[in-house]
Every structure is written in structure tokens, then in C-alpha cells.
Amino acid sequence: MSVTTVNSSAAATRPTLIFEDLAAGMRMSQVWRAFAWDEMQNRYRRSVLGLLWIAAAYFIFVVGVGFFFTGFSSATTSFFITYVALGYATFQFLMGNVTDGCQVFTSSASWIKSAALPYSIYVYKSVFRSLLTFGLQFAMALAIILYLGWRPTWHAVLAIPALGLFILDAVAIQYLFGLVAARFRDVIHLVGAITRLLIFVTPIIWVREEQGGMRGLIADVNPLTHFVEIFRHPLMGAEPRQLSWAVALALSAVIWLVAAAAAARMKRRLPFWV
Amino acid sequence: MATVQGGDQMTHSTRAAQKEADESAAPFLADGAGEPVPAVSAEQTGGPSIAVRNVSLVFPLYERALPAAPTREDDDDHAGPPPAEDERILLSPDGGIIGVRAVHDVSFDIGKGERVALIGKNGAGKTTLLQILAGILTPDEGEVRTCGRTTNLIRINLGMRGEASGHRNITLLGLAAGHAREEIEAKREQIAAFSELGRFLDMPVETYSAGMRMRLNFAIATAFEPEILILDEWLSAGDAAFRKKATERMQEFVGTANILIFASHSRRMLLDNCTRGIWLERGRIRADGDIEDLLDAYEAESGASRSSA
Numbered sequence: 319m320s321v322t323t324v325n326s327s328a329a330a331t332r333p334t335l336i337f338e339d340l341a342a343g344m345r346m347s348q349v350w351r352a353f354a355w356d357e358m359q360n361r362y363r364r365s366v367l368g369l370l371w372i373a374a375a376y377f378i379f380v381v382g383v384g385f386f387f388t389g390f391s392s393a394t395t396s397f398f399i400t401y402v403a404l405g406y407a408t409f410q411f412l413m414g415n416v417t418d419g420c421q422v423f424t425s426s427a428s429w430i431k432s433a434a435l436p437y438s439i440y441v442y443k444s445v446f447r448s449l450l451t452f453g454l455q456f457a458m459a460l461a462i463i464l465y466l467g468w469r470p471t472w473h474a475v476l477a478i479p480a481l482g483l484f485i486l487d488a489v490a491i492q493y494l495f496g497l498v499a500a501r502f503r504d505v506i507h508l509v510g511a512i513t514r515l516l517i518f519v520t521p522i523i524w525v526r527e528e529q530g531g532m533r534g535l536i537a538d539v540n541p542l543t544h545f546v547e548i549f550r551h552p553l554m555g556a557e558p559r560q561l562s563w564a565v566a567l568a569l570s571a572v573i574w575l576v577a578a579a580a581a582a583r584m585k586r587r588l589p590f591w592v
Numbered sequence: 593m594a595t596v597q598g599g600d601q602m603t604h605s606t607r608a609a610q611k612e613a614d615e616s617a618a619p620f621l622a623d624g625a626g627e628p629v630p631a632v633s634a635e636q637t638g639g640p641s642i643a644v645r646n647v648s649l650v651f652p653l654y655e656r657a658l659p660a661a662p663t664r665e666d667d668d669d670h671a672g673p674p675p676a677e678d679e680r681i682l683l684s685p686d687g688g689i690i691g692v693r694a695v696h697d698v699s700f701d702i703g704k705g706e707r708v709a710l711i712g713k714n715g716a717g718k719t720t721l722l723q724i725l726a727g728i729l730t731p732d733e734g735e736v737r738t739c740g741r742t743t744n745l746i747r748i749n750l751g752m753r754g755e756a757s758g759h760r761n762i763t764l765l766g767l768a769a770g771h772a773r774e775e776i777e778a779k780r781e782q783i784a785a786f787s788e789l790g791r792f793l794d795m796p797v798e799t800y801s802a803g804m805r806m807r808l809n810f811a812i813a814t815a816f817e818p819e820i821l822i823l824d825e826w827l828s829a830g831d832a833a834f835r836k837k838a839t840e841r842m843q844e845f846v847g848t849a850n851i852l853i854f855a856s857h858s859r860r861m862l863l864d865n866c867t868r869g870i871w872l873e874r875g876r877i878r879a880d881g882d883i884e885d886l887l888d889a890y891e892a893e894s895g896a897s898r899s900s901a
Contacts, residue, residue, distance in 0.1 A: 321739070321740070321741060322737065322738065322739045323727060323737075323738045323742075324735055324736070324737050324738075325724065325725075325727050325730060325731065325735065325736040325737075325738065326730070326731060326734065326735030326736070327730060327731060327732055327733065327735075328735070329730075329735070330730040346767075346768075346770070348767050348773070349764070349767045349768050352763065352764055352767055353753075353764070356753060356755075356756055356760070356764070360755045360756075363755075428747075428750035428751060428752075429750070429751055429768075430728075431728065431747060431750055432728065432744070432746060432747045432750035432751035433728070433744075433751050433768060434726055434727030434728050434742070434744075435768060586730045587652065589723075589728060589729055590651070590652050590654070591654070
């Protein structure tokens, strides 16, 4: 019945702290699911389309960019729009976790300062919300590309492990950026500036295979390219490059290690920063 | 029941004697040498318990304090930080404020059924100590071992979703406290009745007055029968009817083996609800003992007729 808890500096700086916190938060899934759902509804309250705005905004971007930029590509219009639709939804999810991550703790400041809940609850809430957004966008993507004649091949199965990796990384990314951006308030502005650039230097609205030289090199150096491709390639009937999976896995390991180190070092101070 | 801390640090000790005792005490010894703290372990007594051992916390300020005044630099020849007017304020070598020593080497035990009041002037460290006990803040040194489900009402305006209705907040706070949905539904009527909010529970909490929020928060916090309840002084801000009701609810609550920790400036509420007092001064325990004796000594010193409310 009774629970014993120890509140000490030693307990709050263990290297395994992030995993203990993540496990404790996972046991309270009802809380973060309720929080996420409330936030989603609140954001679109009193608008006619409500949550459908997520899908509508996505549709406007994909169709607009698809028709305008298809002239710059040698690919067919239906291929290009499919390429944009899948790439953009993936990009939105990946970068959305970085930008949401910057505010994951600061936006929950009132709870962090008043309740002794595992901090991972706020991370799960935010990841869950971005998954809901991704789900709506992906459903819209499927509707668009099915209309354009897209049919899945057996390669599509390979997108599932990629999505699994994205979700796993989303937790570490949001935890890490949440801590760092709470302490250093400049980070959120830096992330915003870089995100605006990344949408252009990642092959989303241009096809990497058509670009050699400098642009091809930039695409390969940009790790986001590899993350996008391990998901988009299988859905477009191709196997992703082994290089892409290697880069994605290596970077994921680095993200998790840095997040664990940051949690052990910074988590104890979070209530003072938010 | 009441324990007295640190030998000569008793209620009627003079300031000078207390300071001497503080300086001679080794602050961060884990085994608490020179600190005769009775070791009552939670497992031995069975009921809820709290063991606080040598807890210290510096409240960091980061970039929020103004840089040091330029005159300070004159007497600073890098021999160390310039002398501070208040020994609780920590200065960096260049004279900037880096933090405030909010709680300093505090140790005590609370056993089952104890109702403990925290008293002390504004800024004595009461709220910070409550936040450490509640697990919201982590101490820099020492540890708090808590046995029992803990609910806190420290920052009354926080921890609610303003845009959500009162009913929705009952659900969210119930879930956050680790209760199942059926359990929350079973308590909903009782919470609604205690809060006397009626149809207001269907409105967003951000439209509530401070008093309405307080009633709802208190009703939720006590409905789920926590084993340890931590309350900050805001409770004294309620109107007379609410204070009477809250006192009744708290007496019901502590009738069992539960623990109440309550910070307040209101003599009436403290005497009604608490049996033991801990007097905090500048982040340290000045005295620990029977609530009435402690309040008499505290008020004699601070000349506080204002605190009889």
C-alpha cells in the first residue's frame, strides 16, 4: 500500500535516471494521454474544422508545392507529388519533435513546479500529440497518393521499423531539447532558424537522385535526409540505402546517450529553470 | 512526540548561542554526528512517515539577479567573495548573486498521525522545505525518505489546466495522483459537494476566482485520502466558512494515522490543526516542539500580534 520514495541529490543524478523516469512515466499512460488529448482539443477549440485543420494545412502545402515545383523535376507529376507528400509528413514529424521538444518542459512549468510527477509524462504527452498530428497527415497523404495511383509494394513493410525508430528517437529528442532549451533560452530561436533552412536543404521538395555535385553532397551530409529516406523509400517501392540506415542508427544511439547524460546532469535543476 | 534538535538549539536559546552551534555543526555529515536525531524508520512504525536528514538547498538564481553594483569591485581583490550583508546570499567571485541558501542542514522525523506546523518569518524557507518534502525540488545535500502516498497543495494556482472545466480537472488531478477512473468517478460527487461549486464545475477553471480554485483544489487533494498531506499558508486566505470546513476536513483526515504538514501564519489555524511545531529561521531549524510553546516563543520574539487571526 505505502510507497517509499527517496528524495536526494544522489538519487536524482544517477546515470540511469532517464530510464527510471521514462519507466515511471510509462506506468502513468492514462495521465499523458488525457493531457495530450486535452491540449489537442484546446488548440482547435472554437474553429469550425477543428482538428481537421492539421490535415487541411498539410493538404494545401503538399498540393501547392507539388504542382508548382513539379516543373523543376524530371519526374512525373504523380511521382513528384507522392514524393513531396511522404517526405513532408516525415519531415514535419521529425523536426516537429525538435521544435516541440524545446517547449516540452517550459510549457508544463506549472505542473513541474507543483506536482512530483515523472518528467517523462510531459515528454510522452508531447510525443503522443505529435504522433496524432503525424497520423492525421499520413492519412491525408495516403488519400492524396492513392488518388494519384500509388499502390504499395512489399517494400512498404520496411517503413515500419523506420517509424518505430522515429518514435523511439522522438522521446530522447524531446527529453534532451526540453532540458537544454529550459536552461538556455536561445536554443529555441536557433532551432527555429535552422528548421526553416532544413526544409530546403533536405530532399523534400526536390529529388535527391536528380541532383549531383554540391546539392547531392549536402543531402548526404544532412542526417535528416537519411531519416526521411528510410521511411519514404520503402513506401515508394525502393529499398533504402544501407548508408541511410547506418547513419540513422548511429545518430539515434548518440541522441540517446546525450539525452541520458543530460538528464543525469540537468534534471534536478529543471524546476528552477522553467 | 516532540523532538528537540541539536542540543542547545532549543526554543529559548539566544541568537548568539544558536549561531555558535550552527558553526560548530559539521553540515554535510551523512551519519549526522553531533546531531542527536532519533532514528525512527518508516518500516518499524508501519504507518506513513517522513525522515529528513541534513537537507540543504541553495535556490539558484541564474541570470535573474542584477549584476553586482560597481562599488563592490573596489574592495574585491580576488581574495574571495566580498562580505555579504546576509550570510544566506551566495556570491560569485565577481560579486554577482548566484543563489540563496534557502534550507540549510535541516533534519527531523515525522511519524504516523503527527500534525506538524512549519512556522517562521517570510523567507525563512518554509515553502522551499515543503517543496522538498513533496518531492518537487531535490535537495543539494542530504535526503528525504518518505513512506506513504503524498499530496501537496503548495502553489495553489498551479497544477490545473485553466482552459479545462472543473470536472475535467477533477479527472486530470485524480489521474495524476495515480487513481483509476472508477475511483475518480466514485469521488466526484463528494468533491463537487465539498467545493460547493455546482454548475461552475462545467466552466473553465480560468474563469474561477482565487477562492473557488482554492476550494476545488482542496476538495480534490483531500478526497483521495492521501497518507501525507502538505499544505502551504494559502489556506489561511480562505473565508471563515471555508476555513471552518477545511479544519473539519483536516481533523477527519488526521484522525487516522495520516501525517499533516502545514505552513501558516495564522495562530488559530495552527492551534486547531497541529500538535507539533517546527520553527524555521533563515533556512535552519530554530526549534522543534509542542505547537503552543513554540508559538508563544515565536510571537514573543517577533512581537507579532498580527498573527492572531
